[in-house]
Structure formats: C-alpha cells, structure tokens
Amino acid sequence: MERTPVTGAHVERAVAVTAAALRAAPAEAWGNRAGPMDCDCWDALEHLNNGVFSYALRMAPTVPYTLGRPTIMWQRPGERPLPIVTDRAEGPEAGIEALIMMGGLVAAVVDARPASARAWHVWGTGDPEGFAAMGVVETLAHAFDLTQGLGVPFEPPGDLAAAGLARLFPEAPTDTDPWATLLWATGRGELEGHEKRGPDWSWHTAPLDEDA
Numbered sequence: 540m541e542r543t544p545v546t547g548a549h550v551e552r553a554v555a556v557t558a559a560a561l562r563a564a565p566a567e568a569w570g571n572r573a574g575p576m577d578c579d580c581w582d583a584l585e586h587l588n589n590g591v592f593s594y595a596l597r598m599a600p601t602v603p604y605t606l607g608r609p610t611i612m613w614q615r616p617g618e619r620p621l622p623i624v625t626d627r628a629e630g631p632e633a634g635i636e637a638l639i640m641m642g643g644l645v646a647a648v649v650d651a652r653p654a655s656a657r658a659w660h661v662w663g664t665g666d667p668e669g670f671a672a673m674g675v676v677e678t679l680a681h682a683f684d685l686t687q688g689l690g691v692p693f694e695p696p697g698d699l700a701a702a703g704l705a706r707l708f709p710e711a712p713t714d715t716d717p718w719a720t721l722l723w724a725t726g727r728g729e730l731e732g733h734e735k736r737g738p739d740w741s742w743h744t745a746p747l748d749e750d751a
Contacts, residue, residue, distance in 0.1 A: 542705045547646030549702055550674040554591075554642030556695050557682040558635045564689035569631055574687030575727060581627060583688070584634040587681040588641050589613070589621045594670045594677075595644035597658040604658040638678075645674040663744030668706060675703035676742065680725045694718055707742035 561584075573583035596611070597604040604610075611622050623641070625633035649667040657664050665673070679695050686693035701717035708724040715730060722728035726736040 543698070543702045545668050545672040545675060545702050545706050547648075547650040547671060549699060550591075550642050550646045550649070550671055550678070552699055553675045553678040553682075553695065553703075554639050556699070557678050557685075557693075558639055560682060560686050560691055560693040561631065561635050561689065563691045564631070564686075566630055568689045571688040571690070573681075574684035576681075576684050576688075580685050580688045581631075581634070583681060583685050584631075584638065585619070585621055585624060587678065587685075588625075588634065588637045589623045590677050590681075591638070591641040591645055591674050592623050594674050595641065595648045597660065598645075598652055598656060598665075598667055598670045599648050600658075603656065603664075606659050642674060642678065645671065649674075660744045662741045665744035666746045669744045669746065672703045672706035673742070673744065675699065676707055676721065676725065679703065679721060680727065683722060683727055706747070707744070709743055709747055 569580045571580055572578070573580045576583050576586075578586070593613075613622065623637060625637050627633070649671040652667045654666060654668070656667055658670065660669075660673070663669075679700060682693050682695070695718060697717045700721045704711055704717055704721045704724060705713070711720050711724050712730070712733065719728060720730060723730035723733060723736060724740065724742075726738060726740045729735050
C-alpha cells in the first residue's frame with residue numbers, strides 16, 4: 540500500500556485534535572500524573588511544547604543543525620528549566636495555546652524547506668518529512684499520556700496516526716489499528732501477536748531510503 544507523505548498539515552491536525560481533547564478536562568485535574576510519565580500534566584504539556592518547538596528550530600536554518608552547535612540552553616537552573624514556559628496562573632489554556640503555536644511553527648518550517656534539507660536528531664538525521672512526522676507522533680503520544688492523567692477520552696483520526704506511524708516506524712505492522720499500533724510502537728500499549736516494547740524504543744528519523 541502506498542504511504543501518505545507527512546506534511547505540515549498533519550502536524551496542525553495533530554495539535555488541533557490534542558487541544559480539543561485537553562480543553563475538555565477540568566482545571567483541577569492538571570495536577571494529576573500524566574499517564575506513564577514521571578510528572579504531572581502541567582509539566583507533561585510543557586515537555587510536549589518544548590519538544591515540538593525543538594523540531595521547528597532544528598529544521599529552520601539553511602545550514603543544517605548538527606549535534607553540539609551552541610543554540611538555546613535547553614536545560615537551565617530553576618524550577619522550570621525549559622525555554623518555553625507558560626503562566627500557569629492563566630490556567631491550562633495558556634499551555635494549550637502554546638502547543639498550537641508550536642505546531643504551527645513546525646508546519647510552516649517543514650513545508651518551506653526543500654526535501655533535500657537535513658537536521659540532526661538523536662535517532663537519526665532527518666528530512667522535513669521526518670520532522671513533520673516527529674511533530675505528529677510526539678504530539679499524539681503525549682496526548683495519550685495527558686488524557687490518561689486528565690481522565691478525558693482521546694483517539695486521533697486513524698489516517699493521522701497511520702501517516703506518522705508509517706514514516707517513523709517502518710517495521711510496524713500495517714494490518715492493525717493505526718492508533719493501537721502507534722501506542723505499541725511508542726511503548727504505551729500492547730499489540731496482539733507482537734512483543735511489548737520497553738522504554739528503549741526509538742523511531743526512524745532518517746528518510747526511509749537512507750540509513751539512520
């Protein structure tokens with residue numbers, strides 16, 4: 540079956556369906572643990588926002604980002620050490636709005652860069668489609684974590700999960716439910732007939748016709 544290329548539109552859909560689910564949660568639930576993550580839902584959303592933001596930054600320069608280049612200080616002293624933080628006094632909507640902003644940045648960058656562009660990631664040097672797929676999968680996987688903690692339902696469109704899954708997990712089965720398979724691929728669920736993945740799972744950032 541022909542694979543659907545992942546674009547900025549997929550990233551924007553991912554953050555939109557995630558935002559809709561998160562907005563259904565009561566404000567008092569945000570102090571709950573975010574599913575399998577070792578933090579509460581406030582911190583989990585900030586982790587997601589910073590992760591998605593980093594994908595836009597890596598792919599944005601015309602000179603490819605490489606490991607060790609001095610850019611933003613991602614870990615800094617303080618109670619909230621990441622560069623993208625929101626005012627929690629404004630409630631969860633501030634973080635949700637930031638997520639939509641970060642997704643928009645990734646969408647704009649990956650759609651603007653040529654297919655030949657490359658940038659470093661710990662799981663392989665990726666192209667614009669790879670970074671778009673990472674934006675999708677990062678968002679959907681952490682949406683699962685967040686909604687588990689917040690106690691609200693979440694299931695993304697199957698075609699959206701399938702697009703990110705096919706790009707980043709070429710080894711994944713294609714005859715199973717895409718959302719269940721994405722959760723299995725990211726170590727968040729079981730899939731009948733397949734060994735459960737542990738915390739050492741990874742995705743394939745490099746273009747599928749190149750080595751990672």
